[in-house]
Amino acid sequence: MDIKLPHSDNEFARFYYSILPVGTIITSYLTWPEFSQSTGIAVSPWDPGNSAWSPADGRIVSGSKFESITRQENVPDYRGVFMRCQNQIDPQTASTVPPIQADPDNSRNRAVIQGDALGSHTHPASGRITGNITGSNGTHDCDGGGDKYNSDPTFPDRNVAVTVYPSGGAETRPKNASVFYYIKIN
Known part of the structure; x- marks a missing residue:
């Protein structure tokens, strides 16, 4: 040929x-x-x-x-x-x-066309208050951050709501050209 x-x-x-x-x-x-x-x-x-x-x-x-x-x-x-x-x-x-x-x-x-998606995942978060925090310059480190607060040990412990705020861009994507x-x- x-x-x-x-x-x-x-x-x-x-x-x-x-x-x-x-x-x-x-x-x-x-x-x-x-x-x-x-x-x-x-x-x-x-x-x-x-x-x-x-x-x-x-x-x-x-x-x-x-x-x-x-x-x-x-x-x-x-x-x-x-x-x-x-x-x-x-x-x-x-x-x-x-x-x-x-x-x-x-x-x-x-x-x-397959729409945007983000794989299922979790964002663990929690909060707990121990005692009644009444003011700064106290004797107890209530949150582990080093600042000292006064607290009332008779105040009941309680769980608190925690919000995880969104961050990032308009889509999930790999690097591209x-x-x-x-x-x-x-």
Whole structure:
């Protein structure tokens, strides 16, 4: 078999990307105009029936092979999310995913966004007052902090409510870098 090797960057990109199947998602450092230029795709006007790639931003791709194979008019919208592989890849082959890496929402369909979650955990806290604290400059260290207070030993011990205040950002996330997702549609 005689294979014609590409001679330019655009020819190489078209050759390389032509062997990837429809539905392939790639991560790129390049913006859509830069990616389009490097792959020889016309950005304006963009035609989903003739373009090989689309941003994975939920746009309509009517007339594409992607639509004909998946029966979905829109590509998935992966802006702002991480990828997570399904627990079961080949429905014809049974496989067991180790619990430490399994998706607990095992029945999700492809492209379904999984919302934020924080694993179940506790924040132990308690408090107890012993005796009646009446003022500073006393003789008893009531809280272990070194300050001396006067106390009345006849005052009953009691439990007190303790509030653990929230802290942190708007989401729980690993360290990450921002990139662009593109999906092969033809």
